Amino acid sequence: xxxxxxxxxxxxxxxxxxxxxxxxxxxxxxxxxxxxxxxxxxxxxxxxxxxxxxxxxxxxxxxxxxxxxxxxxxxx
Amino acid sequence: xxxxxxxxxxxxxxxxxxxxxxxxxxxxxxxxxxxxxxxxxxxxxxxxxxxxxxxxxxxxxxxxxxxxxxxxxxxxxxxxxxxxxxxxxxxxxxxxxxxxxxxxxxxxxxxxxxxxxxxxxxxxxxxxxxxxxxxxxxxxxxxxxxxxxxxxxxxxxxxxxxxxxxxxxxxxxxxxxxxxxxxxxxxxxxxxxxx
Numbered sequence: 001x002x003x004x005x006x007x008x009x010x011x012x013x014x015x016x017x018x019x020x021x022x023x024x025x026x027x028x029x030x031x032x033x034x035x036x037x038x039x040x041x042x043x044x045x046x047x048x049x050x051x052x053x054x055x056x057x058x059x060x061x062x063x064x065x066x067x068x069x070x071x072x073x074x075x076x
Numbered sequence: 077x078x079x080x081x082x083x084x085x086x087x088x089x090x091x092x093x094x095x096x097x098x099x100x101x102x103x104x105x106x107x108x109x110x111x112x113x114x115x116x117x118x119x120x121x122x123x124x125x126x127x128x129x130x131x132x133x134x135x136x137x138x139x140x141x142x143x144x145x146x147x148x149x150x151x152x153x154x155x156x157x158x159x160x161x162x163x164x165x166x167x168x169x170x171x172x173x174x175x176x177x178x179x180x181x182x183x184x185x186x187x188x189x190x191x192x193x194x195x196x197x198x199x200x201x202x203x204x205x206x207x208x209x210x211x212x213x214x215x216x217x218x219x220x221x222x223x224x225x226x227x228x229x230x231x232x233x234x235x236x237x238x239x240x241x242x243x244x245x246x247x248x249x250x251x252x253x254x255x256x257x258x259x260x261x262x263x264x265x266x267x268x269x270x271x
Contacts, residue, residue, distance in 0.1 A: 027136070030136075031136035032177065033177040035256060057176050057177070058173060058174045058176075059174050
């Protein structure tokens, strides 16, 4: 099922299939190692429209709500 | 005077290493993004004085924040220095517990054709986490000296200083669009995780 990162449940796994948004967003995420085809786990979200924390490999990364909205994942 | 630039991702201990090398006290905190402006210090080794520069942490050479802009500008200045036959060395500090993200910057530095030394920091933490990294193989693959260090305890700093004169321009070639694939290949061949 296709979902964006904010719609994922806590501790749910997903595979990134698309990053919506311009060059700046894609490059910024790329520099953090977040890219298409990467499997991540959503660890938590702070309040309703707060930052989302994900686990990507060994690193935990916090992403702002608006950037999280742009990351589209495939979940089982 | 030779210039040494400390490059690396945020929160990889560049400032700690800087203090170790020069004895200059800089603000060190346990969160990323502490160094926004750069700091200079001097290191004397075998009658040669080196100017060491602590560069703000950057994830990429395509700047997205103020600190990254400073870092990229300093890299460009050192490339300019190299073109005028001056000496500049770049020490790329890597968080060895998080190779994938850190090698991204390493590959970008390699593609800029600058004399490079790679320092694998947090070497004590790597052992704790049950990760084993074949750094000699990494040295072979990258074609530049790789030194495991622990900046906090000072382990490996001597070896790093001894290798300063061995800094090399890597001739590793790869397609920048497929850097993640390349990084994946490198990690697969050098890193083993046991629990």
